[in-house]
Amino acid sequence: MSPNGFLGRIFSSLHLPHLGPNFMNGAFMSFPKDISCEHIMDSLADGVFTVDLDWNITFFNRAASAITGVLKDEALGRKCWEVFRSSICDGACVLRTSLEAGENRGNRSLHFVRADGTKVPISISAAPLRDRRGKIVGGVETFRDLSALRLIQKKLDGLYRIEDILSKSPEFQRILGILPQIAASGSAVLILGESGTGKELVARAIHNLSGRSTKPFVAVNCGALPENLLESELFGHKAGAFTDAKKDKPGRFQMADGGTLFLDEIGDMPLALQVKILRVLQEKVVEPLGSVRGVAVNVRVIAATNRNLEEMVSRQTFRSDLYYRLNVVRLVLPPLRRRPEDILLLAQHFIKRQNVLSGKDIQGLAPEVLQFLMRHAFPGNVRELENIIEYAFILCPGGFIMQEHLPEGLCPFEAPSPSPTFRGTMDEIKRQAAAAALARNNGRVMAACRELMVSKDTLRRLLNASQAA
Numbered sequence: 001m002s003p004n005g006f007l008g009r010i011f012s013s014l015h016l017p018h019l020g021p022n023f024m025n026g027a028f029m030s031f032p033k034d035i036s037c038e039h040i041m042d043s044l045a046d047g048v049f050t051v052d053l054d055w056n057i058t059f060f061n062r063a064a065s066a067i068t069g070v071l072k073d074e075a076l077g078r079k080c081w082e083v084f085r086s087s088i089c090d091g092a093c094v095l096r097t098s099l100e101a102g103e104n105r106g107n108r109s110l111h112f113v114r115a116d117g118t119k120v121p122i123s124i125s126a127a128p129l130r131d132r133r134g135k136i137v138g139g140v141e142t143f144r145d146l147s148a149l150r151l152i153q154k155k156l157d158g159l160y161r162i163e164d165i166l167s168k169s170p171e172f173q174r175i176l177g178i179l180p181q182i183a184a185s186g187s188a189v190l191i192l193g194e195s196g197t198g199k200e201l202v203a204r205a206i207h208n209l210s211g212r213s214t215k216p217f218v219a220v221n222c223g224a225l226p227e228n229l230l231e232s233e234l235f236g237h238k239a240g241a242f243t244d245a246k247k248d249k250p251g252r253f254q255m256a257d258g259g260t261l262f263l264d265e266i267g268d269m270p271l272a273l274q275v276k277i278l279r280v281l282q283e284k285v286v287e288p289l290g291s292v293r294g295v296a297v298n299v300r301v302i303a304a305t306n307r308n309l310e311e312m313v314s315r316q317t318f319r320s321d322l323y324y325r326l327n328v329v330r331l332v333l334p335p336l337r338r339r340p341e342d343i344l345l346l347a348q349h350f351i352k353r354q355n356v357l358s359g360k361d362i363q364g365l366a367p368e369v370l371q372f373l374m375r376h377a378f379p380g381n382v383r384e385l386e387n388i389i390e391y392a393f394i395l396c397p398g399g400f401i402m403q404e405h406l407p408e409g410l411c412p413f414e415a416p417s418p419s420p421t422f423r424g425t426m427d428e429i430k431r432q433a434a435a436a437a438l439a440r441n442n443g444r445v446m447a448a449c450r451e452l453m454v455s456k457d458t459l460r461r462l463l464n465a466s467q468a469a
């Protein structure tokens, strides 16, 4: 295909600042003949597609396929709204307004629905596509996947919603399924689970699903402060209550008024403070240190711990009355080693986020790294996986994360028995089946290939199928 042909005209319509000024200023025109424009289009990180004047898709690059989940051959010839199902297809279509005005339109943020049903936030730009005589013959749209950027934004803002909690495990899915009812109930919630299993994430999701979502979510780590500081942190103090109390300071209960107070590591709460917490929960009044007057508070408490509270109650290191007060709704989050189907899903999610943060373009895990991670015990659960990926990004220059990019000292454990219930699109189910076969075979690639009756290349492709998307 000549650079001056159809694809060349797409290039000249595109807004591609990241390719540098020289790209469009002649460098493109002196393009080596043996490099196809299609190849360049396919190397772009942004999705690019074109339509004719009847809105039939006439070009669809590789990134467009990866972002939408629709193969090029399936997209070509279809109406653009059938492929995109975006929030503005019914009305304010950016491509349509661009064609009607005969001008470029840029950087609108919206979302579209992927083939597998997930909503993807994107920013789009559109331009008319003209023939050599300048007549409009169609339109070109470029779009960028903003999901990783949004993830970072959410992490910074702590604005986690239920759809940000990723899991394919039936056990975790069941918990996610009942979160809306739990949120609506307003009851106290006790979240149990090992460190790093997502207890705070779930607490935030409950808050954001509840009628309290416009009010504060305040988190306190009860294990991080000595008793006297924790007391003043929770209940506040009046000026002069103790030597360093120079002025009045509201406690976390007051700061969370109308919203949710998340008491993390509640099992580490000293006994003397447990009784005070119980009083606040019963009377809905806090008494700041040094004050003789109580302050009314309306707070929903969500508590979490990785300790065995029942055992603590029987040893009398945790008050039974507080335990029963908190244990109205009880959620137990499974450790990562009991949900191996989540390892790849979460790893891809963290890789996506790190790619944005680091500016790198890491495509995924090498199959042997996935095998290794499938056999790792993950005592630190999801947080540990997150840290492993962050570490690997320091050493991995690009391409796939290899064994040598992993931190030292990770120990494999006995293979978990993977969940027999696979869910998702056909591609995902195939990937889960491939990952499960690897786990069953203790990471031995050839044994997994024999079991699945596929070649080594096919296994590699199956494992990486959704990493490319």
Ligand SMILES: Nc1ncnc2c1ncn2[C@@H]1O[C@H](COP(=O)(O)OP(=O)(O)OP(=O)(O)O)[C@@H](O)[C@H]1O
Residues within 6 Å of the ligand: 164, 165, 166, 167, 193, 194, 195, 196, 197, 198, 199, 200, 201, 202, 264, 306, 346, 382, 383, 386
């Ligand atoms: N299912 C999940 N999907 C996406 N991210 C997750 C998931 N579970 C945990 N994470 C991420 O893992 C990290 C640890 O999660 P979180 O802090 O909620 O765990 P925790 O159980 O409260 O840990 P701790 O007991 O140590 O306080 C966070 O960065 C969180 O965003």
